[in-house]
Amino acid sequence: MSPRCAAILAQVDAFLDHERGALERLRFAAHLALCPPCDRYVRQLQEARRLLRLAATPSESDLAAARRLAVAHARPREAKG
């Protein structure tokens, strides 16, 4: 824990999105290596995003709804020729 934690974490998106230069990423990673609370927080952020992606697969009901929409939207004009 250091007085720099809040300031470091304000830059977390650039770290997650691979936006900054190598030196800044290294500085961010170095802080995490030395600061267990920040390290845990960033791991939890990454895990939360992983869970969101894991849970994101369209459900059976989404797929069925999409099929209905595709059929309904293409059919009338096809009938008209």
Added chain:
Amino acid sequence: MVLVLLRALLTLSAMTNAEAALLERLQRDEPAAWRQLLERHGPALVAYARRICGDAAQAEELVQDAIVAIHGGIDRFEGRCSVKSWLYRAVHNRAIDALRRQRRFVDVDEAREDADWADRFDGGAWRAAPPPWCGSLDQRIDAKRALAVVERALPRLPTQHREVLWLKEVEGLDAVEICDALGISPANLRMCLHRARRALQQAVALELGSAAAEALTNLEA
């Protein structure tokens, strides 16, 4: 001639060649092109709408309305944004209208969120380390449990947080596409995404904080 070409190049610059070809076929109103568009993007659009409005039947209706509107306005679409952001924008607009009408739109309370976050620090340092999560990080949790956690965590978030997270983390839209879809500026998006990720961490923490995680494990055992 050069001007016409230049203009075509500029208007289509947000689109790939494949998208431009598809757009041409859509504008000729080829049913097969509409089917292709909906087969490719339909499932993700419905899933997105369902996460935003929280209801499967309403999600289907919203996407249906969006497609009808898109069909009506296809001639005016010039390809200034990608096909994806154009589709998401149509669904987003209708979802937000519906939520507002039903008084289910949840505004972001930026001041409170920022104050809560600031409260976790003292002079820039953590007051207390974030509590560990059970059943996660160490023992990677699987898709079924992830779904259970996310189903409970997502509704806790303000509407815009849910949208930004879905478009960025799940759909992988780039910043320009998200700004086009949601009608916000890049600076606004950066702040939204920052707050949304923070809020997602907190919402998941509520589910995976020790007591909640044990209850979840027992429930699913």
